[in-house]
Amino acid sequence: MRLRLVPKETSFDFFSRWKMWLGLSALLMVVGFASFAIQGLNFGIDFRGGTTIRTESTQPVDVGTYRGAIEPLGLGDVSITEVFDPTFDEDEYVTMIRIQAQEGAESVTAEMVENVHAALKSVEPDIKFVSVESVGPKVSGELVQTAVLAVALAIGAVLVYIWLRFEWQFALGAVAALVHDVILTIGVFSELQIKFDLAIIAALLTIVGYSLNDTVVVFDRVRENLRKYKKKDLKEVLNLSINETLSRTVMTSVTTLLALISLYVLGGDVIRGFVFAMIWGVIVGTYSSVFVASTILLWLGVKRDWTKPSNTSGNQFANIDA
Known part of the structure; x- marks a missing residue:
């Protein structure tokens, strides 16, 4: 008997309360911005000198x-x-x-x-x-600027990559999810006043990559189903695509979290901030792939007149049981 984290076939309606999910994300981002503006980040030695x-x-x-x-x-x-x-x-x-x-x-x-x-x-x-x-403080200030530039360039590269691979609507949805993840991660570090150093910048870049991977898997299946079900409403296609990849998404997130939680408990103080950022990033990255990126795509709409089938559509790991 095989253990499944989710049923083999699901039919959840992920967009029945899309306004609530976007509203929750917007509220959390506002709280993060407010915390950052009021008390800032608890910069570590890397940034303070x-x-x-x-x-x-x-x-x-x-x-x-x-x-x-x-x-x-x-x-x-x-x-x-x-x-x-x-x-x-x-x-x-x-x-x-x-x-x-x-x-x-x-x-x-x-x-x-x-x-x-x-x-x-x-x-x-x-x-x-x-x-x-x-x-000294001058070198630390340069490190802050370099760190911000690194995150901005990573998100910009994602925008170009998704735009070229899919359509501009997909690109904006993916980047919106990435910005959402980065802002919420910085916000929770500001709110809890956890030490913020160069290791956390590395965690942010890792979160960007993880969230992007999750989003691309969903978008790949969306593109495939848009060609397959040309008469279905976009909302139906998105729901179908997310349900088809849900098993893979849950399995990837849970197994990653198991490893990260072990590191958080047993790894000691030196890496605890980095691991906490990764745990938070995996959670919000999984959430944003479904409820932010896909909702933005639904809101923007996408063309349905592709005539050439894609040889690379879909994902070989999308249907792995969890």
């Missing part, structure tokens, strides 16, 4: 012990990451300690570095500071 210290010791690293030793110094946001490299000796243990820029200074002062060194020596006597590097 600070000091990075590379340490070496001959004893295994205990990140919790290191953090406990530094915490009484009151340095604000401190990130401690153990570095792994196959070229290291057996008794060579390396960490990267990143300390946010202190108020009124571009970087941590030499005196404060000495205090950190002394604090860590109290728990690890043979620890050495191999290098100390500072990132």
Whole structure:
């Protein structure tokens, strides 16, 4: 007996309450914008500037012990990451300690570095500071601009790709879903004040790719069914296409979430923000593929006079049972 996450054949009407779904999305986007405008993002060291210290010791690293030793110094946001490299000796243990820029200074002062060194020596006597590097506010500002540009270019490339592969109505629907996903992700980070660093930018770009993949699968089936059922109303074709790909969509999302939840629980603080962004992105990406991208396509309409059949229409994984 095979386990199914959804029945083999479904006939849900995904557009019976399309105004409610679009209204919910619009409300969440407004809340995200308002939170961003009022309290902004809790930028990490990558975007605020600070000091990075590379340490070496001959004893295994205990990140919790290191953090406990530094915490009484009151340095604000401190990130401690153990570095792994196959070229290291057996008794060579390396960490990267990143300390946010202190108020009124571009970087941590030499005196404060000495205090950190002394604090860590109290728990690890043979620890050495191999290098100390500072990132000022100017460099951090450039990182913010580069990150925004990277996300904007990714969405722009998606617009062109979908436009060339399908029609402009499909392209606008897909991009609307991607913008929706990015805004809601940034909004939840602003609302919860979770640390926002370069890893979250990587998560945003991954979310864009995941959401696009889901949307293209649905749109491919829509295009195929538009040719197959030329007399059916567009709403019926969209409902049929989403139902036909629903099994694949649910299975992909659930299996991805299982892996991400495991990482969130067991992965530790270093990757928790990144994994949280991915979990949220998978949820809103799946939602937007069905209730945002397809609804925008229904609202815009699409031509029905294709005369040449597509050899690449449909998707070989669309009917996989979940």
